[in-house]
Amino acid sequence: xxxxxxxxxxxxxxxxxxxMMQGPKGMATAVRKPDGEILTEYHEVKHLRDKNKFWGIPxxxxxxxxxxxxxxxxxxxxxxxxxxxxxxxxxxxMSKFGKWLSDKLGDKLMSIIxxxxxxxxxxxxxxxxxxxxxxxxxxINKHTAADLEPFRGAFEGILKIIIFVLYMFxxxxxxxxxxxxxxxxxxxxxxxxxxxxxxxxxENVKKSSRFHPRCGTSFMFVMLILSIAVITVVSFxxxxxxxxxxxxxxxxxxxxxxxLIMGVGYEFIKYAGRHDNVFVKILSAPGLWMQRITTKEPExxxxxxxxxxxxxxxxxxxEDDEIK
Numbered sequence: 001x002x003x004x005x006x007x008x009x010x011x012x013x014x015x016x017x018x019x020m021m022q023g024p025k026g027m028a029t030a031v032r033k034p035d036g037e038i039l040t041e042y043h044e045v046k047h048l049r050d051k052n053k054f055w056g057i058p059x060x061x062x063x064x065x066x067x068x069x070x071x072x073x074x075x076x077x078x079x080x081x082x083x084x085x086x087x088x089x090x091x092x093x094m095s096k097f098g099k100w101l102s103d104k105l106g107d108k109l110m111s112i113i114x115x116x117x118x119x120x121x122x123x124x125x126x127x128x129x130x131x132x133x134x135x136x137x138x139x140i141n142k143h144t145a146a147d148l149e150p151f152r153g154a155f156e157g158i159l160k161i162i163i164f165v166l167y168m169f170x171x172x173x174x175x176x177x178x179x180x181x182x183x184x185x186x187x188x189x190x191x192x193x194x195x196x197x198x199x200x201x202x203e204n205v206k207k208s209s210r211f212h213p214r215c216g217t218s219f220m221f222v223m224l225i226l227s228i229a230v231i232t233v234v235s236f237x238x239x240x241x242x243x244x245x246x247x248x249x250x251x252x253x254x255x256x257x258x259x260l261i262m263g264v265g266y267e268f269i270k271y272a273g274r275h276d277n278v279f280v281k282i283l284s285a286p287g288l289w290m291q292r293i294t295t296k297e298p299e300x301x302x303x304x305x306x307x308x309x310x311x312x313x314x315x316x317x318x319e320d321d322e323i324k
Contacts, residue, residue, distance in 0.1 A: 015080035023313030062266025153232030186306035218287025
């Protein structure tokens with residue numbers, strides 16, 4: 001007989017051939033090794049909000065939590081690449097010139113190159129998701145008879161959503177990313193199975209939904225929707241000439257409001273995890289739809305990894321895992 005349904009605070013992230021889960025007991029990673037064995041490791045996690053109450057204040061906790069999750073997620077991703085054997089595969093496929101370059105440069109210079117690559121990555125992300133919508137709006141407004149300036153905030157927000165969807169769709173077509181998205185699906189389905197009060201078995205997880213309102217994809221969409229409202233208001237207080245003649249300044253002004261939008265978005269995702277009303281369904285709908293791209297139906301071996309990572313962070317009493 002299934003247990004009582006409940007909503008938990010458990011969440012996770014898809015890795016390379018693995019899944020990271022976080023719950024009341026801490027954090028665990030489960031990664032499929034090249035020999036087929038699942039390596040599950042449990043990690044104690046100390047959040048800033050646990051050290052100082054200030055970091056646990058609503059809005060503030062969302063900003064801090066996002067930064068912490070980015071750092072933790074990156075570390076877990078690198079860890080999974082090592083455990084799964086991905087680094088060895090990449091090393092074996094490295095060209096002769098690449099191997100020669102690696103030997104000659106040494107670890108320090110290679111670290112510098114990696115740092116430069118990271119900076120370039122952030123620069124590209126800034127251009128695509130921050131500057132490009134402003135650039136496109138300027139071109140459209142310039143070649144349109146009507147003045148679209150009063151609708152700049154909403155217009156740029158819609159362009160940003162379109163760019164985001166197209167980008168995610170393009171990325172989802174890559175072979176390696178498709179597999180990561182299957183692990184993303186297994187993460188969601190495992191949590192859904194647990195929250196439904198069902199035993200964590202491959203068959204039960206298979207039947208569970210791969211769409212979840214607390215997903216990072218939903219968080220990104222909530223942020224995009226909130227940014228439309230916030231930036232539309234801010235736009236009325238910024239001189240028209242500045243936005244048109246110095247678009248980079250306008251972009252930087254918008255970026256100043258990202259932490260606020262991030263904090264409010266986190267509070268909504270947390271609220272959505274506890275409630276199932278019309279308001280939540282409307283705002284969650286775009287993110288849940290987007291998960292059709294960012295999650296894929298997993299095979300049994302991938303589901304096994306999801307179950308292993310989830311079992312490592314849940315308690316014997318499901319009520320202890322519920323969202324507070």
